[in-house]
Amino acid sequence: MTLLFELGLVLGVTFVICLLMRALKQPLIVGYILSGIIVGPSALNILNSGHEYELLANLGIVFLLFIVGLSLNPQVIREVGKVSLITGIGQIVFTSIVGYLIAISLGLASIPAMYVAIALTFSSTIIVLKLISDREDLDKLYAKIAIGFLLVQDIVASVILLSVGVFANGGSEVSQEIGVVVVKGFSIILILLYVSGSILPRIIAYMATSQELLFVFSAVWALSLASLFAAIGFSVEIGALVAGVSLASSPFSEEMAARLRPLRDLFILVFFLLLGSKMELSQIGPQLIPAMILSVFVLIGNPLIVILLMNMLGYSKKIGFMAGLTVAQISEFSLILAALGLRIGHLDSQVLSLITLVGLITIAGSTYLILYADSIFVRVSKILDFLMLVHSKTRLSRRDIRKAEMLLIGYDRVGSIFVKALNKLEKPLFVVDYNPDSIERLSELGIESKYGDIADFEFCKSLPIDSLKMIVSTVPDFKTNLEFLRVIRSSGSHAIFIVIAQTVRQASEFYRYGASYVILPHHLGALHAAKIIESNKLEKKLYQELLRRHQATLAKMTAWR
Incomplete structure (x- = not known):
């Protein structure tokens, strides 16, 4: 049996088992391990090219950690x-x-x-x-x-x-x-x-001038550092993780990750197959x-x-x-x-x-x-x-926030823009963020803030919800925002609740549970761009002026953060 035929047969068995797992609403990782047991020596014994599968599994480990x-x-x-x-x-x-x-x-x-x-x-x-x-x-x-x-x-x-x-x-x-x-x-x-x-x-x-070059460079960098760390006595995992961290500050890090994800998913599957086969x-x-x-x-x-x-x-x-x-x-x-x-x-x-x-x-x-x-x-x-032996540092006391009428959840990403707008309302504002650096910056700006996480049910319960008139959440996670919205509305609060969604379906869910307004960034961005096109038409000078204004705005946003 050739390696290619064997691999095709193994993946075919895995596909059938994964379909069964999907039908039973079970995690696919369990299906991968079960498939490994089935194709291994304990059952069908068709997974015989152990060294080749080890290589593929190691590639999956490297790309995952990278x-x-x-x-x-x-x-x-x-x-x-x-x-x-x-x-x-x-x-x-x-x-x-x-x-x-x-x-x-x-x-x-x-x-x-x-x-x-x-x-x-x-x-x-x-x-x-x-x-x-x-x-x-x-x-x-x-x-x-x-x-x-x-x-x-x-x-x-x-x-x-x-x-x-x-x-x-x-x-x-x-x-x-x-x-x-x-x-x-x-x-x-x-x-x-x-x-x-x-x-x-x-x-x-x-x-980055070529997507293909960026893909090849990412793979080479990950494999090279993983091999180097393995050669000096550390694990491949540590080397791959360090390789990724060394590029994490690059503006092209997300593009590199997106290019390698399909390889990661294929090769990491082989890792679980091999685990089950043993x-x-x-x-x-x-x-x-x-x-x-x-x-x-x-x-x-x-x-x-x-x-x-x-x-x-x-x-x-x-x-x-x-x-x-x-x-x-x-x-x-x-x-x-x-x-x-x-x-x-x-x-x-x-x-x-x-x-x-x-x-x-x-x-x-x-x-x-x-x-x-x-x-x-x-x-x-x-x-x-x-x-629970110690009180959580993510728990708010009523003294922390008792005077606040406006609550902003999340300062990073776009929260800094909301801070400027909310301050103009001249009402007591309180900001919650789980990034200590954000809390430090807010303190320097003289804005009341505290370390916290709305994914924590204890934090949600500690909020003096009846005193709040407006709540703005910039948290990107849909499930977290929806659960927080449910807590707010189930308490009887009628505060204005503004939240960010990534899809139309998510926006509809937020409205169904009582959101006052849902921000769809891509939709709003497209509408704004369409108005710019209608206004500027094909005049290059107008776009150059728009570019200068936009760069100035971005510089101000960086200063706010």
Whole structure:
């Protein structure tokens, strides 16, 4: 059987399974993993070209992490860096300790128990980012924090794998080897900081003159840095993410991401197929009960640890819950670590099968948890109240906003324009934003503001809604705005509610639930452009004058922000 025929057959089976998943309204990732089991050695055994599929899967990993990196500009890193570091390290410590105790209680010896505990600690960056992307939540606060602590996990996992690998190869100076790798990594990052600020902008500007050139450059840059980081001892994932971050400040970052998304979706599918194909169903029976116990700890215990840590850092129950669900599965690093432990004689095949089974259960389970997180949160919200040890910093007190008659949600994007207009009404204005830099700028401008997130139900409940006469939301997420509008109207408020929508269908939904006015940016922009064409006709001088005025307006908007 040729590779091309085999790939076509494998994808054909995957297509049929995905159709079934779609009909049953199940997540497609579960379908991908199930397809891998079916085409693997446990069933049809038609997936035989393992090395070729590994290459395709690695390409999917590189492009996925590169695209995520493109959305992580330095401002985002500054915003969530501290909480991501603390939460990431805290979760690793607590999970490994509790996981070790559980493994010992299940009858495992000390060394296998350590491997199992470490395996339970790390979450799959690839799977989590795919699910967050499917939810279209990459711009949300919880997603930014989750990406941060997943990166911390990846770095720690790379160090552990490097240490075990050095030990397996007979190395005695483990700390020296790790030190060399860390120094190399920081050296490359320092060089990239210089290159991304002074050299890359000119290169990208030239590449952007051709969409094909920009596409090829993006792919080459992602693969080159991923390979470089892998060569010095870090993971491919870290290299790909750094490659994306180095280009995140470019005005062409979205174009680069759009060009690579089709490749990402195809190759990441192969990753999940390969993951499923490695399941050995023959060894599931004896390991089922221990695997279920460990899986329950990962699916419930890991999120609870993150929720507690984020609550102690002052984050709301909803943000902690959403971020916590992203650690409810074990990582591909866990499977690699287990395979390495088997190779050097620390583990037997039963422990490897145990960790693999926990991986399948938790990956499938966390897929449902993340995709249906909003409805799950509503059901468990009151239970989570018992875990809230610290008042959330996203919760408003009535003293914060008691005099406000106008509320603006979101200062970034177009909120700065609304601030200027609302100030002219000479009524008390209050602004809420979850970007600390925005709050700092508003404070400098003398505008009352506070850190907050309307996706947090506690925040919505803390609003003194009856005193508000106007509410303007610039938040781009449809579901968040609709839920906020429902809360406002269900409270009996008749405040003017202005909101932004991206489609006509969304606008109709907002009006159905009581919005006063819905802004359709593309529609308004097209109407404005049409009036300009009618007014200026084919007079180039008029368009040149319009250009000068527009550039002046853009400069003022930058100054406001």
